[in-house]
Amino acid sequence: MSFGEDHELIARVVSAQDTAAFGELVRRHQSQVRNFLRKLAGDVTLADDLAQDCFIHAWDKLQTFSGRGTFIGWLLKVAYTTFLQSRRKSKRYAEILQEAGTVADLESRNYTVQSDEVTDLDRFLAVLSEEERAIMVMSYACGLSHREISDATSMPVGTVKSVIFRGKQKIRKSFDIKDHQHG
């Protein structure tokens, strides 16, 4: 079966509930979504589970995609919402455990890399807050414009710019990038 552009596939999914067309969309964009969630969650298994949930949510909400921005921008918005929802759930779970008198691992809310190899990027991401991490990843890893990030995070463009500025400052401060850059 031959598949056309993204918008043709989207039209087929919305009009005929075509799961094969949706499968092709998933195949095309899974790498970016999974990479985004991996950087955000810091855990490959969790990120892949979230990516599955993200695509299921995307299927449910696909008729709300207006086609004004890029599809990957819209998809990353769904991925970010899925990530935040899962964070809220795990936070609530930790609170319930605490209320029940169990020692909950509240540190799990922080960014921890579940891998033996810690890369420079992991160290970069660790100094950023969750919001900064999401926006920096959208901007530098996924190549989204400030407008697209603003749509994805429901933040004004000005706020997105200032979060990026703050994130860069933090990275610069923590890793002395300026000195490294200018020799």
Add this chain to the structure above:
Amino acid sequence: MTSKIINMAERIKDAEDRLLESMFESVPVADDGFSISVVRKLRRRLWLRRLTLPIAAAVGALFAVKPLAGLVTTLAGLSVLVPQNIVSATSNLIPQAQTIALGAVLLAVCLLGLRALEE
């Protein structure tokens, strides 16, 4: 002088952005059956959704059989109060009603079968 500073600032910003982009760059993730598993999950969900309504209807019908039988008996008891010509008309309709009900059930089964074949 001022424009030189601005240009320099932009150049520095660009260099920093490029550095960050290279830092954030990551190797593409291989699909390795990911998209297939998403589609499989999706189809399972669609099937479950499609089955929910008929199953709910069947369960509801099971619960409704007894009260319905009681209602029919009560109505049959009241039929002595209904004029004779209406009673005879109803009795003529009963075989047709059975055929209509059977047809409706067959139609519903055929529609569900067609949708399954479409999938």
